[in-house]
Amino acid sequence: MHYILMDLEWNQPLSHRSAQFRRYGNQLMFDIIQIGAVKLNEQMQMVGSFNQYIQPGLYRKLHPRITRITGIVQEDLRGAPAFKEALDRFVAWCGDEFALITWGCDDISVFQQNLDFYLKEDRAMPPAYDLQRLFGMRTAGNNKNRPGLQNAMKHFHIQPSGEHPFHSAVDDAYYTAKVFQHMENPVDVLQLPQTVRELTPAKSSANETSDDLRFTNLKQAVKSRPALEPNCPVCSKRLAVPEGYVPLDKNMWRALADCPDHGLVLIDLVLEVTRDGKRKVKRKASLSDQQNPAYVKTKHLQWANKFAQLTQ
Ligand SMILES: [Zn+2]
Structure with a gap:
């Protein structure tokens, strides 16, 4: 069995008035544009990584905010496969027995919405677990605390390196894996399954x-x-x-x-x-x-x- 630490980046519509958002926004709020993941074995050793850009199928133009946060530019997505093909590659890379772990609880809801939107058949997310919640419970003693990944790195004295800039999916997955390795009894995370939330567009404005x-x-x-x-x-x-x-x-x-x-x-x-x-x-x-x-x-x-x- 493997532990797969996953992080996603997604694009948002340029405007909530755009034809695409008004037509499809209640079915797809975000287009996933990158899947990053790192695989650990049961001895907590890194045994592989996965990095895949994805061509956004609906919100094709990158929102400037997304470029600012992730560093991803339109050029990076040129020639990238559509969601379905990227998903097939990811599933093949994951293998048969794995536990999916993320930092925070947004990724799997966005992932599920992309599955529902782009695949013809019903496909549910595999069970996924939230490492942020485990870390928050251990350090602050409650469920509500949602510390950032960088706080957790600081806590364990994990130095960010130039090789792994923040907010690229694969690098955030790498640091999540580092935190996972540093935690005491990290597999306790398997007691914290996530549930997919339904994403609904923010209430429309008064206009x-x-x-x-x-x-x-x-x-x-x-x-x-x-x-x-x-x-x-x-x-x-x-x-x-x-x-x-x-x-x-x-x-x-x-x-x-x-x-x-x-x-x-x-x-x-x-x-x-x-x-x-x-x-x-x-x-x-x-x-x-x-x-x-x-x-x-x-x-x-x-x-x-x-x-x-x-x-x-
Ligand atoms: Zn009027």
Whole structure:
């Protein structure tokens, strides 16, 4: 049996108003872009490491914040495999008998959400254990304490080395393994199984609304009154959609509206299909981040063009 210390890095959407996030954000909040792991044998010796970049399938452009934190740049991901292939490589590397250990409890929830989103079949995470919790319980004597990995390193006098910069998945996995090696009775971690949390997007802001329409297809929904006379998400005033709806992809149509008091509003009709195959159309209204008159004018011209092409 092996102990596998794992760390992930993930990308986030550039904006919560982006078409991808509005369409898929409740199914996938983060795209995993790196899996790093270190393998220990039962004698606690390092016997291997794994480092895999992953091409993000949904949030393709790296958020500057992620680059700042992880040092990963877009170039690093060029030519990297998609999630499914990276997962196959990781599973093969893990082998048959192992215990998965992470520092903290976020990684496995993000991992599970990527599994659900990118794989056709149901696949559950293998049991995973939280070393941060064990360390916190031992040093602070309670469950709530969530010390950082660097604190734990300090505690054990583990010196960071230039070879292993922080916040790259494989290096954080390496330091987690170091901490694991230094702990007394580290296998006690196996008494601290993690449970996957459901990730849900942060509550929408006051400038956004979302409601269900009584339609199961977009063709009907775009012609309906709630679509053609949407409400301003701020003041609820009924608005017009001068150009009408244009498809952004096969499950999402967008129209522009203007509130006299609040400015440009994006109206999205999104077809959602639940896991059991039920279909429903959601109407989402959000105030545009950009409101300068030139931008708004250009946007309307663009929509008029798209609509004209559509009806040709
Ligand atoms: Zn308004």
